[in-house]
Amino acid sequence: MTALHERIRTDIEKKILGGELKPGDRLPIEHDLMAEYGCSRMTVNKAIxxxxxxxxxxxxxxAGTFVATPQAHAMVLDIPDLADEVRGRGQAYRYRLLHREVCNAAKVDASLEIEGDVLWTVGVHMADGKPFAHESRAVSLSAVPDIDEAVFDPEGPGTWLLRHVPWTEAETRISASGAMDGEAQALRVPEQTPCLTVTRRTWRADEHVTAVRQLFLGGSYSLVAHFGASQ
Amino acid sequence: MTALHERIRTDIEKKILGGELKPGDRLPIEHDLMAEYGCSRMTVNKAIxxxxxxxxxxxxxxAGTFVATPQAHAMVLDIPDLADEVRGRGQAYRYRLLHREVCNAAKVDASLEIEGDVLWTVGVHMADGKPFAHESRAVSLSAVPDIDEAVFDPEGPGTWLLRHVPWTEAETRISASGAMDGEAQALRVPEQTPCLTVTRRTWRADEHVTAVRQLFLGGSYSLVAHFGASQ
DNA sequence: TAGTGGTCTAGACCACAGC
DNA sequence: CTGTGGTCTAGACCACTAA
Structure with missing residues (x-):
């Protein structure tokens, strides 16, 4: 037997999804649903x-409770850890470090938009020995002093950060661009091959933690966003 | 005055995000939090x-309640209506219809993955007279019979659907690809110009409503996803 | 088996915004 | 002003599962 509040919730959900209740329609007030299901108000309230x-x-x-008009522009975007995702597909994952340097942010690619002293890394993510993503990353040394001692051999700095540094805020910008000289070479593709470009900046309590720019081979990688019930 | 359950929730959230509580750590049991906040168990339960x-x-x-290890991060992806977005930047928006046909889904681009009889449209989105996105769309006639009478002159089928057909579920797939012959021509760019490719399928109560494939010029368009307090 | 969360009750007072 | 949701209480019994 499923919980009563769950049953009430799915009952109403079905009516909405089935069209019986249309956007703008008013739902019964909590007191009436209480009577209908013979339960307390808290249970009805939990469902709604x-x-x-x-x-x-x-x-x-x-006024009451109304069916929303779902012109919701907000979808949920899954951003998996690359190492986990590759292994999840049964492939061998490896991060190959191409460059590692402690320097001032000014020296790093301006698109990363970070300041102060940073650890700058450049590398490629590989699945079964084949590169599929190029990554340029800056990690703030003031926010993450420990990063200096980290080793990025089997796994990259992204995975390391995910396991060691919690963050409170992040922004991801998604675009497309052609692979430039160094990127194309690292990915073993011709220059100007279309790539999905992901730029992400991450903060922890107003302190900039890391900024990263990743290029994914267009044909072999995609991001997925969902809206609605199906996970 | 914020609600108590909200305060408990944010208190614990801060401890987790601030690193005081690390992944795998156990939270106090509900009874102890009851005592700590001097409230009933339901209030603690609601927060947790x-x-x-x-x-x-x-x-x-x-066993208790434990801090989760954040593996796949869910961010909120903002998917604006193109007409609204362009106008929001103070530019003139127009959709130019290139092709319109009622046919069976089998005839339409297979990547749209839709079935049955559909209205198939191909067009470009333009900002200040300049094309910035190419769109191929199939709308199910059984789900949206009215679509046959709609006119797509100043605004495209996407905007029309948004205003007339509520949907309950959607999936968006984001990748990158080079513009193909017809697409490149419509966008007035060379073939193989890197483009952001967005494929979205939309359902209403298990019925497939529409499927669309949009190509955005890589350099001039990006999607943004957020996590955290800022909007 | 006992500790923990899952669920539920039958009230209550309050805040807010339509009427 | 009054209907509606927002919140909260001080209990209770049950279900699951880790110890």
Whole structure:
């Protein structure tokens, strides 16, 4: 037997998804649902709050609960750790370090938009010995002093950071560009091969932790974003 | 005054994000938090359940609540309506229809992965008279019978659908590719120019509504995803 | 088997915003 | 002003599972 609040939630969800309740329609008030399901108000509230959190309905005091019009432009983008993702596909993962240097951010690629002293790394991510992504990364030394001692052989700095440094805020910018000289060479493709470009900046409590620019071979990599019930 | 369950939630969240509580650490049991905050167990439960729903902690009966190891990060991807976005930048928007046909899905680009009879449209999105995105779209006629009468002159089918058809589920796949013959011509760029490729499929209650493939000029368009407090 | 979370009750007071 | 949701209580029983 599933929980009652779960049943109430899915009941209403079905009505909305099935078209019985259309955007703008008003749901029964909590007191009526209490009577309908013969339960307490908290149980009804839990069910409808979940729907509101999922964006299916909108609640307004005094007015009631209404089916939302889902012109939601917000989708959930999965950003997996590259090492985990490659291994998840049953392939061997390796990060090959091409360059490592402690320097001032000014020396690093300006697109990374980071400041102060940093550890700058350049490398490629490889699946079964074949490179599929080029990465240029700057890690702030003031935010992550330990990074200086880290070794990036089987796994890259991204994986290391993920396991050692929690972050509170991140921004990812996704675009497309042609592989430039060094990038193309590292990826073993012709120059100007179309690549998915991902630039991510990460903060921890207002302190800039890392900035990274990754180039993925267009034909062999994609990001996926979801909206809705299906995971 | 913020709600108490909200305060408990953010308190613990800060401890996790600040590193005070590390992945694998065990949180105090609900009874202890009750005592700490001087509230009822339901209030504590609501706070921690929210953290669990957000993926920050993992709950296990008999064992306790543990800080989760963040592997795949879910970020919020903003997917704006192209017409709104262009106008928001103060530019003039127009959709130019290149092809319109009612046919069976089999005839349409296979990458759209849709079935049955559809309205197939091909067009370009233009900002200030300059094309910046190529779009090939299939709309299911059984899901959206009205689409047959719609006119796509100043605005495209995407905007029309957004305003007329609510959807409940969507999947967006983001990659990069070189512009092909027709696409390159419509965008007025050389063939193989790197483009951001966005393929989106949309459902309403298990019924496939539309599938679309958009090519954006790599240098002039990007998607942005956020995680954290800032918007 | 016992500790822990999962769920639920039958009330209560309050804040807010439509009416 | 009043209907509605937001929050909270002080219990209770149950289900699961790790010890």
């Amino acid at each position: 709050s979940a729907l509101a959190a999922a964006g299916l309905v909108q609640r307004k005091r005094k | 359940s929210a953290l669990a729903a957000a993926g920050l902690v993992q709950r296990k009966r008999k």
